[in-house]
Amino acid sequence: MEEEEIEIAQPSRNALQSVAMSAIYDFLTYLSMKQEIDVEGIVSGLCDLPYEECDYFVKACLIMAIKHYDEAVAIFNANMRKWTFDRLNRVEQAILLQAYVHYLFVDPEVEKGVVINVAVKLSKSYLSDTDYKFVNAILDKVLVRNAE
Numbered sequence: 001m002e003e004e005e006i007e008i009a010q011p012s013r014n015a016l017q018s019v020a021m022s023a024i025y026d027f028l029t030y031l032s033m034k035q036e037i038d039v040e041g042i043v044s045g046l047c048d049l050p051y052e053e054c055d056y057f058v059k060a061c062l063i064m065a066i067k068h069y070d071e072a073v074a075i076f077n078a079n080m081r082k083w084t085f086d087r088l089n090r091v092e093q094a095i096l097l098q099a100y101v102h103y104l105f106v107d108p109e110v111e112k113g114v115v116i117n118v119a120v121k122l123s124k125s126y127l128s129d130t131d132y133k134f135v136n137a138i139l140d141k142v143l144v145r146n147a148e
Contacts, residue, residue, distance in 0.1 A: 013057075014118075014121070016055055016057050016058055017098070017102075017118050017122065018122065018125075019046050019047060019055075019058050020057060020058045020061035020062065020098050020102070021091075021094050021095055021098045021122055021126075022046050022094070023042050023043055023046055023058055023061065023062040024061065024062060024065045024094040024097050024098050025090055025091060025093075025094035026042045026046070027042065027062060027065060027066055028090050028093055028094055028097075029090065030042075031069075032090070037066060039059075039062060039063060039066070042062060043058055043059055043062060046058070057106065057107075060101075060105075060106045061098055061101050061102060061106055064101035064105040064106055065097045065098065065100075065101050067105075068100070068101060068104075068105065069097070072096075072097055072100045072101070073085045073086075075100075075142055076096060076100075076138065076142060079138060079141045079142050080138060089127075091126050091127060092123070092127055092131060092134075092135065095119050095122045095123055095126070095127075095135060096119070096135065096138065096139065096142075098119070098122075099115050099116065099118065099119040099135075099139050099143065100139075100142065100143065102115050102118075103115040103143045103145075104143070104145065108145075112140075112143050115139070115143060116136055116139045116140065116143065119135050119136070119139055120132045120135060120136050123135045123136075
């Protein structure tokens, strides 16, 4: 009897976007509780795999969100009227941070419209009915590469 190769399905890019957003949400939760951030634990727990086998995109988004958190918050705050980043709910913060690091640090080839579209889809899935409009507007202002 021949051994059959079992092909493990790779998660779709949309699924990875959602996992990356969840990882950033977990980071924000650790941050609010003033706990040490366990990158490997967050990623491997969400992916249900050993850290080494987890997708690069998820790991990179989380690491870049941690590394560039203060910078991102300052930029978001500078572009919001009557709001501050810390007043947004944690899911909305995670969606914004995920889009920010994806566009500026994780995938320098990705188009701005694609990143905003993903953030809008996540907003429609996880936030109130009209919150996607705010996410769309703020990302349109904030997602700017130096060469643009």
